[in-house]
Amino acid sequence: MRTRDKTQAHPNFVEQFRQFLQSGGLRLTSERLVILEQVFSYEGHFQAEDLLVHIREKGYSASRATIYRTLPLLVRSGLLTEIIDARKNTYYEHVHALQEQQHAHLICLRCNKIIEFTNPEIDKLQKEICDLNQFKPIKFRNEILGYCGECQAEDR
Ligand SMILES: [Zn+2]
Ligand SMILES: [Zn+2]
Structure with missing residues (x-):
């Protein structure tokens, strides 16, 4: 039925999300599963509205409200990285592995x-700091706000 959509979230990701939801007394509904899978078929940074369009284009249905409620859950479960840009727009991107090397963002x-x-x-430093504080990290979020090379050049 849905064979035209070959992109599937890795079973480990589905399991991690299911366990995360369960720990908060929530269920992995079919709508949440659609959102999870489409998040993982979206390459690069996206906003909630981009995902809504992406989901509709693939022929699935998920309400805007559910998408907006599910994205923060995916962030807290460690499967999604949240990036807030200089205009306070929220962007997301999925992880590529459960223990992937973290990448950070410079935001102009x-x-x-x-x-x-x-x-x-x-x-390494972040892990050391976590260890020192007996803190179990789920996700690191590094954002540096500033001006890119092109924008600095325009100021001159
Ligand atoms: Zn990124
Ligand atoms: Zn710039």
Whole structure:
């Protein structure tokens, strides 16, 4: 029936989300499952409205309200990264592995460009800080706000 949509969330992701929901007394409804799977078929950064369009284009139905309520749950479950840009717009992107290397974002306050970077030293330091505080990290969120090279050049 839904064979035309080949993109499926990895079973581990589905399981992680199911367990997360269960711990909060919530169920993995078919609507939440559709949202989870479509989140994982969306490559790159997206906003809730982009996902709504994406879901409708694929021929699924999920209400706007459910999408807006489910995205923060996916963030808290560690499956989705939340990025808040300089204009306070919220963007999301799915993780690629349960223990993936974290990437951080440089967000330009002027043109809203989002640059990604990874740095194993930063990852290591953050883990050390968590250990020191006996803190169990689920997701790291690194955002640096500032001005990209192009925007700095325009100021001159
Ligand atoms: Zn810029
Ligand atoms: Zn990113």
